[in-house]
Amino acid sequence: MSKPWFLYMIECVDGSIYTGIAVDVAGRYAAHCAGTGARYTRSHPPLRLLGYENHPDRSSASKAEYRIKQLSPGEKRRYAASLGLGRAET
Template structure:
């Protein structure tokens, strides 16, 4: 049985939206916050996690990621309204400082 994969959207401090996939959203978001994530989020630090959604496998998550990356920023924000957003407590719990990313 394969692990589920997650598509996630992060709002960056400059207002841009980063889209990615992972098997562990909390760990990946924390790595973005600590400057160990994608090159894009090192240059555009995260402000907040907009949300995430579960996919049955990497292939499905990758296809969803591609579709979302084709959207305009306003369309991405609208899409994020339908994503799971009750996540900050998990990220804070896994953070050494106990705090989620700050702008």
């Protein structure tokens, strides 16, 4: 059985929203905060973790990430608000 993957959303200090996937949300968020995460969060430091959701595998999480990245900033904020700090598999 494979590990679950998570889609997570971070609000950056400039108000932008970063969306990513990981198997360890806390560890990945810590990496973003330390400046060793994604290139985007090195130049747009994280302010807070908005939420995350569970996916059964990497493929499912990647598809969800792509779908979220296509949303407008307002739609991303509404989606992030629906997540809270965790949500069951979608």
